[in-house]
Structures are given as structure tokens and as C-alpha cells.
Amino acid sequence: MAYKNIIFKVDGDVAVIKFNRPKALNAINPDVIAETNSALDKIMDDSSIRVLILTGEGEKAFIAGADISHMVNLSAIQAREFSRNGQDVLFRLENLPIPVIACVNGFALGGGSEFAMACDFIYASENAKFGQPEINLGVIPGFGGTQRLSRLVGEAMAKELCMTGVIIDAREAKEIGLVNKVFPHDDLWEATMKTAKIMASKGRVSLKAIKDCVERGLDVDLLDGCYMESDNFGLCMSSPDGKEGMTAFLEKRNPDFKGELG
Numbered sequence: 001m002a003y004k005n006i007i008f009k010v011d012g013d014v015a016v017i018k019f020n021r022p023k024a025l026n027a028i029n030p031d032v033i034a035e036t037n038s039a040l041d042k043i044m045d046d047s048s049i050r051v052l053i054l055t056g057e058g059e060k061a062f063i064a065g066a067d068i069s070h071m072v073n074l075s076a077i078q079a080r081e082f083s084r085n086g087q088d089v090l091f092r093l094e095n096l097p098i099p100v101i102a103c104v105n106g107f108a109l110g111g112g113s114e115f116a117m118a119c120d121f122i123y124a125s126e127n128a129k130f131g132q133p134e135i136n137l138g139v140i141p142g143f144g145g146t147q148r149l150s151r152l153v154g155e156a157m158a159k160e161l162c163m164t165g166v167i168i169d170a171r172e173a174k175e176i177g178l179v180n181k182v183f184p185h186d187d188l189w190e191a192t193m194k195t196a197k198i199m200a201s202k203g204r205v206s207l208k209a210i211k212d213c214v215e216r217g218l219d220v221d222l223l224d225g226c227y228m229e230s231d232n233f234g235l236c237m238s239s240p241d242g243k244e245g246m247t248a249f250l251e252k253r254n255p256d257f258k259g260e261l262g
């Protein structure tokens, strides 16, 4: 597929999806979703890719939301389809077997904040702004915002943000736990890539195991979550990277993780 609405690049072991509709502040339409799905297919087929970064083209926006000019004329059936397709791509991101970082370089509103929340964590520039302004349009978040936001920042804060549609800056987003770290705008990309490279150097099986345990663990009680951790611990112990990590420690050298599954 030729990409017009995203830029897809692979830099060694790190893949980058850059939303590329800067004139519309990277608003999401069905083409953005289709192209993102295609890029995710490629990532799934390439085991040399260890980390994915999502970011936005231009100085102003990560994604300023779903494309309002597309949404305005949708019938109920089409709106449900648009919402489902958006939700599906976000579930794919969440279930991707590699870490995904949202590198939020500007507005992350509505569907934009929802895309960022489906990533494993968010790094933001000092210019970044977050919010769920759908209430101002007479609708509600449609790409999982009411669900993921409350899991990240708690029920009361999620209700306040969704019910007021207020836009918050990066510092406040960090204070409430939506964002992991905030950087000066010009340092954001380098800082994100540095963290991506650190994770890319780790074992593939253990990265996936951590992602699974943390995400699925939130949906079960502590005992079941800990059992899930034991199963994954066993899996990592028996993986080539698990053997390599411990052998390297005992041999007093750096591990050379190959990412093989067994």
C-alpha cells in the first residue's frame, strides 16, 4: 500500500509511524486507519523491529482528533463502523508484541489522545495539549477514550475531562498520570528514540511478557495476575534470551539478546 496519510519508516530496530495530515492537524479519517493497519501488518511480519514510535508530522499536532469534516455526515451505521475500525486499530497497538511509545509533539485531542493512550506510554513535548473535547461536539469519545482514560487517571478525573471537554497542558497531563515524561519541544524526538533504543536492546520475549502481564493483569485479581506472571517468568527463563541474559551476567559481559523465540 502506498502511504499518503502516514509516513512509515524503519530505523534499524525501531519503526516509526508519523501521522501525516499536518494541514488538518493530523486528524484521523478512514484512510489514516487503513494505512496504520497496513503499517502494523508490516511490523508484525518483521521480527527485526523491536519498538514502535507513533508521532505527528508538523510542529502543531500529534493528532487533533477524528476528522470532524468526515464525521459530520456519518449515519449511525457508518459512525459505528468508523468507531469500530478505530477501536480495532487501537486494540492492535495495545496487543502488538513490541513496546509502542506515543511521542506527542502537539495537540492530542479526542481520537488523538485515544491513540496515545493505546500506546504503552506517552512522552510529550512542553507544547503538547491533551483533552477529550467530544462533548463540545455533542458526542462522546468513540475510540475507547472513556475506558482507557479512566484506567490511566482514575474514574473521577476521566469523568471531569470527558464531561467538561477541557484541554490540559503537558505538565498537568503528567501530574495526573497520563504522560510519563515531558521534554522541551526540541528534545522530545531524541529522548523518545533514546528510550526506544534502550528497550530495543532487551529480550523480545521478556518485553512481550511484561506488556502482557501488566495489561492483562489489570483485568484480573492480584492472585490470578501473579500466576500469570509466574507463567510468563517460566517462559522467559526457557527462552534463548533468558539463558543469554543470565549467562552474560555470570560471565561478566553485556548480554547479546537475539530476540529468538526458541
Ligand code: DAK
Binding pocket: 023, 024, 025, 027, 064, 065, 066, 067, 068, 069, 078, 079, 080, 082, 083, 086, 107, 109, 110, 111, 112, 133, 134, 137, 139, 140, 141, 142, 143
Ligand atoms: N478534524 C478536522 N479538521 C481539523 C480538526 C479535526 N479534528 N482539528 C483541526 N482541524 C483543521 C482545522 O479545521 C483547520 O483547517 P483549515 O480551516 O485550515 O482548512 C486546520 O486543521 C488548523 O486548525 P485551526 O485553524 O483550528 O488551528 P488552531 O491552532 O486555531 O486550533 C485546535 C487548534 C486543535 C484547538 C482546533 O483546531 C480544534 O479545536 N480542533 C478540533 C479539536 C477537536 O474537537 N477534536 C476532537 C474531535 S472529535 C466516534 C468515533 C470517534 C470519535 C467520536 C465518536 N464514533 C464514530 C462514535 C472521536 C471524536 C473526536 O476525536
